[in-house]
Amino acid sequence: MRTLIFATAIRILTPVFLVFSIYILLRGHNHPGGGFIGGLIGSIAFVFHTLAHGTKQTNKSYFNLTFYKFDKKPDHGKFRHALRLLRKNIVRNKNEKPVFIWNYYLLRLRPTYLMATGLLVAVFSGSVGLFTGKPFMAAYWLNAKIPLIGSLGTPLLFDTGVYLLVLGMVLKMVFTMSKD
Incomplete structure (x- = not known):
């Protein structure tokens, strides 16, 4: 059931969910679960938008770059x-x-592409250790610290890959189940 109040609320709350998911991703790279929980929160924004506006409108609004x-x-x-x-x-x-x-020119960002990119980024972040003679998934950190984010390193890169992978998986499931 699509109502005007729900559609308007989701139009306002979708950016809030997405900003909060990025915050959880950046906050959680020093703590467990930043990429996974951030990906779930980000996908909740698109799930609600799909419920309010439909699959075609969500794809048109967020996943087609012109x-x-x-x-x-x-x-x-x-x-x-x-x-x-x-x-x-x-x-x-x-x-x-x-x-x-x-x-x-229309560039379509499909959930499958998000999953593949996330998996590629996660595997690359783990393989950095192999290139330097260390074990797989060895963490490397930069010396510089960025305010509000902290220090950058391969754990943040791994969490970003997990974020994209989870976001793509949930979106693929939701878009498949809600086909018109």
Whole structure:
């Protein structure tokens, strides 16, 4: 059951859930479970958005990145070129088509890609030790500390991989079960 109140609340709460999940990821790299719990919290945001708006709208809003490209370089200043494009895109008659065609490239981020990227990042973070002659999953830390994050190292990289893997797994399950 989709209601206006639920849809509006989820539109506001989705960024809050995502920021909190990133906070848990960064806070938890020195403590157990930062990547796993952060991935679950991040996936909860998308589960609620799917319940409120449907699978197609969630995919369109968060997992389709669109890049626009102009056909030709502007001859005049940017403002004059934008005005010329607007003038060309105005359709005066119903049968008349716009003269200027926008070219765009669509990049789809699928949950399977998130799982594969997360697994690749996690395995790479564990393999750093093998390249230096240490055991698998040996931790390496940078000397610099970043405020609010702490020190950076391979455990944070591993937790980021787990975060992406969990997020992709839950999203794949939810999108598969809620197909229209």
